[in-house]
Amino acid sequence: MARVFSGIQPTGQVHLGNLLGALRHWVTDQDDHDCLYCVVDLHSISLPHDPAELRANTLEMATVLLAVGIDPERATLFVQSQLGGEHAELAWILNSVVFMGELSRMTQFKAKSEGRDSISICLFDYPVLQAADVLLYQGERVPVGDDQRQHLELMRDIAIRFNGRYGDTFQVPEASIPRQGGRIMDLQQPDRKMSKTDGSELGTIWLLDEPARLKKKVMSAVTDSASDVRAAADKPGVSALLELLSITTGAPVARLEDELAGQGYSVLKKAVLEALVEYLAPIQARYRELSGDRAEVERLLRRGTDRARELATPTLEAARDRVGFLPRAF
Ligand code: TRP
Numbered sequence: 001m002a003r004v005f006s007g008i009q010p011t012g013q014v015h016l017g018n019l020l021g022a023l024r025h026w027v028t029d030q031d032d033h034d035c036l037y038c039v040v041d042l043h044s045i046s047l048p049h050d051p052a053e054l055r056a057n058t059l060e061m062a063t064v065l066l067a068v069g070i071d072p073e074r075a076t077l078f079v080q081s082q083l084g085g086e087h088a089e090l091a092w093i094l095n096s097v098v099f100m101g102e103l104s105r106m107t108q109f110k111a112k113s114e115g116r117d118s119i120s121i122c123l124f125d126y127p128v129l130q131a132a133d134v135l136l137y138q139g140e141r142v143p144v145g146d147d148q149r150q151h152l153e154l155m156r157d158i159a160i161r162f163n164g165r166y167g168d169t170f171q172v173p174e175a176s177i178p179r180q181g182g183r184i185m186d187l188q189q190p191d192r193k194m195s196k197t198d199g200s201e202l203g204t205i206w207l208l209d210e211p212a213r214l215k216k217k218v219m220s221a222v223t224d225s226a227s228d229v230r231a232a233a234d235k236p237g238v239s240a241l242l243e244l245l246s247i248t249t250g251a252p253v254a255r256l257e258d259e260l261a262g263q264g265y266s267v268l269k270k271a272v273l274e275a276l277v278e279y280l281a282p283i284q285a286r287y288r289e290l291s292g293d294r295a296e297v298e299r300l301l302r303r304g305t306d307r308a309r310e311l312a313t314p315t316l317e318a319a320r321d322r323v324g325f326l327p328r329a330f
Contacts, residue, residue, distance in 0.1 A: 004033040005139030005173070007040040007080070007130070010054065010061040016205040016276075017184035017194035019068060019283075020247050025143050025178055027069040035075040036137055036308065037065060042080045042087060042129060046122035047112065063297050064207065067287035076311070078304030080133070086312045090132035091125065093319050097161045098128050098154075107150055131155040135162075136312045138171040146177050166322035170315070184244070187221040190236035208284055211277050218273040219266075229260040229268050238265070241272050248275040 006026060014023070029035050039061045044054055058079055070077050080087055103109060103124055113119040122129075130151055134142055135158070142152060152175035159170040184194045188203030195204070202217050209217070223237040231239040231253050245268070246253045260268055290297055321327070 001032065001034040002140045003138060003171075004029050004035040004141045004143060004176075005038070005134045005137050006036075006143045007038040007043070007133050008061060008065070009044050010039050010041050010057040011044075011196055012053075012057055012060070013196070014061075014064050014068075014207045015194050015196060015199070016207070016244075019207055020184050020244075021145050021178065022143065023065070023068045024247075025176075026065075026075075029141075029143060030071055030074045033141065036139070036311070037070055037075055037077050038133060038308075039065070039079045040130075040133065043126060046120055046126050059294070059297060060291075062301055063287065063290050066290055066297065066300065067283050068207075069283075072300045072303060076304050076307045077300065078308045079301055082301065082305040083309050083312065086136060086309065086316050087129065087132050090136050090316055090319060091129040093323055094128050094132055094135070094158055094162065095125065096323065097165060098158060102154060102157070103127060106154070108147070127151045127154050128158070131158045134173050135159055135170040136315055137308070138315060139173045140171055141176045142173050143176045143178075146183065149175060149177065162319075162322075166319075169318050169322055185236065185240040187217055187237075187240070190222055190240045205276070207280065208287065209280070210284075214276055214280070215273055218269050218276065221269060221272075223265045227264050229263060229265070230257055238268070241268055245272050245275055248272075248279040 006022070008018070008022070026035070026037055039058055041054060041058045044057075058081075062077065062079060065077060066072070106127055109124060109126065112123060131154065133139075134155060142148075142155075144152060152173070156172050156174075159172045163169055163172070186192045186194050186199050186203035187205070188200040192199075202220055203222075205214065205217055221237060221241060223241070224235055226235070229238060229242070231242045233239075242253050242256055245251070245256055249256075251259075256271075260271070317328075
């Protein structure tokens with residue numbers, strides 16, 4: 001089974017873009033891959049943050065991942081900082097084959113540092129830590145959103161360069177970017193991606209939104225002044241709703257267009273609402289159950305940590321050896 005690795009930052013809540021764009025695939029990948037999923041809290045200190053909030057959000061994100069269907073019997077679910085420093089150590093080693101110029105060109109670095117007068121080295125080095133995350137486990141496939149394309153290219157370059165300089169050490173990973181649902185749009189601004197930081201309040205659907213709130217958001221979604229239910233480049237709002245309906249029901253967009261032809265936008269919105277409520281209900285129920293049992297979440301995470309450490313150790317030892325460090329207990 002091919003090894004899959006992906007990571008997610010412990011931001012507070014998860015929105016529909018995270019769920020349908022990424023996490024949904026994490027869940028299905030478990031069926032036929034050896035999956036590692038990591039809450040990447042080391043990445044979260046690259047921007048100013050509140051320590052207590054980070055700690056709470058880390059556990060919260062792990063709970064969300066379990067709720068959406070990450071199954072600790074089949075996948076390795078763990079928190080990055082819970083290992084004994086393996087990720088950071090490999091990042092340090094990889095730093096020796098990465099150039100300032102490449103990191104300066106990362107569009108995410110440019111976007112996140114824009115307008116700040118002090119930029120941490122962590123933010124600059126973020127993509128190298130991300131490379132270490134995957135290379136440490138010989139990851140083959142990396143399911144990510146389309147905004148991570150450049151980081152994945154760099155990760156491959158780093159692996160190839162290290163292997164070239166020191167001899168074969170790392171699997172060269174491949175990005176796996178979903179064709180459908182990679183971009184879930186803001187319901188109020190359908191030309192923009194749903195986003196935690198610069199989304200609109202009504203246009204952003206959160207994983208834990210209850211039906212009444214979902215109704216308010218879906219029924220007020222921006223469409224256009226025509227009335228034909230059809231996906232088209234000049235109909236971003238309607239296209240986004242059709243895409244949502246397609247993902248949550250499993251029906252292709254073309255079939256939905258046929259079924260909804262001549263029915264108007266309020267019928268479309270009601271269908272989207274119903275599908276979303278049904279899609280989210282079991283996730284929300286599991287979330288409520290797990291968030292009342294913190295000890296169980298911690299137990300599952302400890303298991304993940306143990307397995308992750310076991311998998312990481314041989315690769316880290318090989319990398320240390322390749323660059324010329326003495327064995328640990330000489
Ligand atoms: N940078 C990724 C994001 O913002 C999160 C991440 C960290 C990640 N390490 C990773 C994703 C390793 C995939 C593999 O989405």
